[in-house]
Amino acid sequence: MVPPLVLDIDGTMTRPDDSIDPRFFDLLPDWEAPIVVATGKAFPYPVALCHFLQIPQNVIAENGGIVLVDDEITRNGDGESAFHVAEEYEADGYELGWGDIDLTNRWRETEIAVQRDQPLGPLSELASEHGLEVVDTGFAYHVKSSGVSKGQGLKAVAKLLDRDPEEFVAVGDSENDVSTFGVVRESYAVANADEKAKRAAGTVVDESYSEGTISVLEELQRGFDG
Ligand SMILES: O=C(O)COP(=O)(O)O
Numbered sequence: 001m002v003p004p005l006v007l008d009i010d011g012t013m014t015r016p017d018d019s020i021d022p023r024f025f026d027l028l029p030d031w032e033a034p035i036v037v038a039t040g041k042a043f044p045y046p047v048a049l050c051h052f053l054q055i056p057q058n059v060i061a062e063n064g065g066i067v068l069v070d071d072e073i074t075r076n077g078d079g080e081s082a083f084h085v086a087e088e089y090e091a092d093g094y095e096l097g098w099g100d101i102d103l104t105n106r107w108r109e110t111e112i113a114v115q116r117d118q119p120l121g122p123l124s125e126l127a128s129e130h131g132l133e134v135v136d137t138g139f140a141y142h143v144k145s146s147g148v149s150k151g152q153g154l155k156a157v158a159k160l161l162d163r164d165p166e167e168f169v170a171v172g173d174s175e176n177d178v179s180t181f182g183v184v185r186e187s188y189a190v191a192n193a194d195e196k197a198k199r200a201a202g203t204v205v206d207e208s209y210s211e212g213t214i215s216v217l218e219e220l221q222r223g224f225d226g
C-alpha cells in the first residue's frame with residue numbers, strides 16, 4: 001500500500017509562481033491512502049483545494065488551529081489573544097500589510113497573519129506579552145498559540161481516521177512543517193525549504209517546490225508498484 005500523506009500547500013504543492021501544480025489533480029485523487037492537507041492558510045483555502053482536487057476534506061488549517069475530518073471540526077488555540085495582538089500592532093502604527101480588504105485574515109479564527117515586509121520585532125514583543133509566538137512560514141508571520149501546531153493537528157486527524165501518525169509521509173518547506181516532521185514516519189523537505197525544515201526533515205529532496213513533492217510521491221508509488 002502507498003502510505004498516507006500529509007502535504008503542506010505553499011512552497012510544497014505550489015510552483016515558484018504560487019500556482020498549484022496541475023499534476024496534483026491527477027495524482028492525488030488516485031492516491032490509495034488518506035491525504036491530509038496541512039497549511040498555515042485560513043480554513044477555506046484547504047477546504048476549497050480538497051474540493052477542487054476531489055479528495056476527502058482532511059484538513060489542518062491555521063497551523064493546527066483548525067482541524068477538519070469528515071464532518072468534525074476542532075478549534076485549538078487562543079484566537080482572542082491573537083486578534084488583540086493584531087489590534088495593538090495596528091494601534092502602535094504598524095499594519096498587517098494585506099491592504100484594505102484583508103482576505104488573508106478575513107476567515108481566520110485561531111491566529112493572525114502579518115505580511116513579512118512588516119516589522120517583526122514589535123510583533124514578537126506583543127505576541128509574547130499575550131503568551132503567543134510568531135512563526136515565519138516564508139509567506140507570512142503567523143501569531144499563534146505555542147501549543148498549537150500542524151504536528152498536533154496531525155495527531156488529531158490520524159486518530160479520527162483510525163490511523164497512527166507514524167504511518168504518514170510528510171512533505172513540507174518551512175518552519176511550520178517541523179512539528180509535522182516530528183510525528184510522521186518519513187519526512188521530506190523540498191529543496192526550496194528553509195533551514196529549520198531542512199534540519200528537521202529525514203530527507204531533503206533535490207528538486208524544489210511541487211517538482212520536489214511530485215518526485216517524492218512518484219518514488220513512493222514506484223516502491224508500492226515494485
Ligand atoms: O500561509 C502560509 O503562510 C504558509 O502556508 P503553508 O503552511 O501552506 O505553506
Ligand SMILES: [Mg+2]
Pocket residue numbers: 008009010011012137172173174
Ligand atoms: Mg509551506
